[in-house]
Every structure is written in structure tokens, then in C-alpha cells.
Amino acid sequence: MSDLTFRLTATVLYLVLAPFLGGLLAGLDRILSARMQRRVGPPLLQPFYDVLKLWDKQPIAVNKAVSFYVGGFLLFVLLTGVFFFTGGDILLAVFTLTMASVCLIIAGYATASPYSQEGAQRELVQSMAYEPMLLIVALGFYLSAGSFFIRDIMQMPYMNFLRMPGIFLGFCYILLIKFRKSPFDISMSPEVHQELIGGVKTELSGRTLAVMEIAHWYENVFLLGMVFLFFMSSAAWSLAVGFAACVAVYFFSILIDNSCSRMKWESMLASTWIVTLLAGFLNVAYLIYFK
Amino acid sequence: MAFETKSPWLIHYDGSSCNGCDIEVLACLTPLFDVERFGIVNTGNPKQADIFLVTGGVNAQNLPVVRQIYDEMAEPKVVVAVGTCACSGGVFRECYNMMGGMDKAIPVDVFVPGCAARPEAIIDGVVKGLALLDEKHRKLKASKTYGVAEDDPRTIGGERE
Secondary structure: OOHHHHHHHHHHHHHHHHHHHHHHHHHHHHHHHHOOOOOOOOOHOOOOHHHHHHHOOOOEEOOHHHHHHHHHHHHHHHHHHHHOOOOHHHHHHHHHHHHHHHHHHHHHOOOHHHHHHHHHHHHHHHHHHHHHHHHHHHHHHHHHHHEEHHHHHOOOOOOOOOOOOHHHHHHHHHHHHHOOOOOOOOOOOOOHHHHHHHHHHOOOOOHHHEEEEEHHHHHHHHHHHHHHOOOOOOOOOOHHHHHHHHHHHHHHHHHHHHHOOOOOOOHHHHHHHHHHHHHHHHHHHHHHHHO | OOOHHOEEOOOOOOOOOOOHHHHHHHHHOOOOOOHHHHEEEEOOHHHHEEEEEOOOEOOOOOOHHHHHHHHHHOOOOOEEEEEEHHHHHHHOOOOOOEEOHHHHHOOEEEOOOOOOEEEEEEEHHHHHHHHHHHHHHHHHHOHHHHHHOOOOOEEEEOOOO
């Protein structure tokens, strides 16, 4: 298979399959969360029902620009995934993901609602917290594999995880922010209505909200792809390890979500930076000086 | 197929209730009743809600609030009045500040009586509301304008499909 065919296939597969996978993961998340709270929980396909319902609601917008920015959020998340799953530059994927969250923040600021504004503010603090770690992940892969290109990184004779366990730990820590799980669900999550109505999502409804949900599904699939990459090597059995790692990381993020209360943003920022510094930075130092 | 009935999101507002009905509403979310089984989510956001669960009677203070929440909700929407007070004003009916049940403020679709209304009755009321939601959805689909004037500034486009 030529390089171009591979890239085109990967792009189409990602664009078509990722929302199904992401939606199923979201449904699984809700069932698992319910079981952890001794409830039965909704059907597995509930997230799809929600999105299809939202698609049919009366379109209401306080500011038409919001749906444009949310569309931008979806677009940049899609681009991130395409760069990543076609074996492109990991640095480019990380930066495009940043653009996606910028769109989200602008969408939050675009309405006058104080809840939306506060949500955007917190979203900004969140990206301040996790961005350094994301960059360290890209840097770590480069130092470990000698290339920023994912197609080179996944061809290594050993798992990159073995050389960068600290970076993996730090990445899992910021995954809680990106998955919008407690204790870091401060800007937007199903539970944030206890204090912020909907955070960034407050003024969204109907199709705009549906697009936002779908973008989150794509984003979650990309993030689990990053987890997968840590365990990927040229050996075939590494695929099984990577899959198991994704399952474990997703399960533990749900477990932590259900056993933690929400942190204040100061604690989130401080703890994330401490983890980034200790786990991420020391690991980078090891890769530079001792590898 | 209407997915409204598979994913009804609620907004719960306490008008002037004694909190009895509100505790019963929250009891529906607990493991014993677990309304999330039916895809029901307590959103707390009128713009994303399909069902307006309102407790307590209407008085001069909460009248504008109830109306605003109702206006902010997107079509199709259903109002479920929970408890005797929301149905008729209950024991507070003759008070000088009371205007009566919630139907004095907004169009109510389902009345759930009881003081306090039992969680089973509330769930039953919501399920009755779902049938109405489905009906309203079909009517709106047929009318194409979603029951809103095309010059309504809240609506993007106005006409659909």
C-alpha cells in the first residue's frame, strides 16, 4: 500500500469510525459511572440518542458567532486526529489541539452569560495547566524515538513507554483534565451545573451543542490514541498491550471521576505543574543525559 | 423517530414549594429510582432542557422567573407541575401573595398531584409528558417553523428542512 493510499484510508477511517467509537465510549462511561454509584444507568447508545435529539431541537442562539467557534472547535479536533492517525507530526497534532481549545474558549467568551464567561476563564486556566505536559509528551517521543513523526515513533523496536514512564504518568494526569473528569471538571462537565449551570456550554443548545458533543467524541478517541502510542512498537503483540492500556486508563479515569470531588482551580494548576515538573521534566532530563 | 422521548433532559425549578416535592424530585435520581435509566438528565440549564419540572405555586416574586425559564427553553418542550401547590396553589391558595397554581403563569401540560408528590408519581408524570413531547415534536416538524415566528431573534434561520 502506497503512502498516499494509507493516509487517505486512515483519514476516512478516523473521520467515519471515531464518532461511533467515541459515542460508545461515552455511553460506556455513563453506564460504568452509574454502576459505581449502584445505579443501573442509561442504555449504551444514550449519547447517540442525546445528540440526535439535540439535532432536532429548535435552533436558538444568543450570538450566532458561537456556532461558528464551536464549528472551529470541531474542525481543529478533526485536523488533530487526521494528523495523528495518518502518522504525521506529533508536534503539529499537539498545536492543532491547542487551536481547538482556543476556539472553545472564544466560544465561551462570545456570550454575555457570566456562567459561560467564568467557564471560559477556567478553560483558559486548564489549558495553562496541561499545555506544558502535552509539549513534554511530544518532546519525550522525539528524544526517545529520534523523530516527531508518528509513523517513525510506532516503528521503534521497543515500547516508548519503557523509556518514558514518567511522561506517561504526567500525561495520564492531564488526561483527567482533557476528559473533563473530577477532580478537574471545573469548566464544563455533566456535573458542573451544581455551580456553573453549564460552564462554557451554558449558552449552547440544539445543533451547536450536538456538534460540541461530537467534537468531544473525536477528541477522546485522539487522546486514547496518544495513550496507545506510548505502548506501540514494531512487534505485533504491542497492539494488545496498547489496547489494554487504553482500557485501563479509561477505566481509572472513570473510577477517579466517581471518587473525587471537584478541586479549586489553584490546586489544579499547582498540582498539574508539580506533576509536570517531577514526572515529565525528570523523565526528559533522563532521556537527554542517560539514554 | 423522535429521540426526544429517549433523552428527556429536565430543568427543575422550585417556585414557592416547601421543599417536600423538591426532595422527592431529587429522590428520583437516587439509586432506588434511577431515572437516568430512561436517559433523563437533570441539566439545570433551560436552554438544553426538554421538560420543565416545576414545584410550588406561583406568586408575584417567582412569576417573572418561571416565565423566563419557560421562554428560554427550546421547542419542543413540556411543563410538568409537581405537587398540589404547583397544581392549584395547595394550602397557600388563599394567601394574599399567591396567584394560584403554575398554570396561572405558564401553560402546564401535566399535573402531578400529591403533598408531597411521590417519586413514582413524578416519574409517571414525566412519562406522560414524554408522550406529549413526542406529539409536539411531530406537530412542530409538520409546521416547519418550530412554533416560532421567523423574525424571532432567537431562532437561526427560522424555517427548517
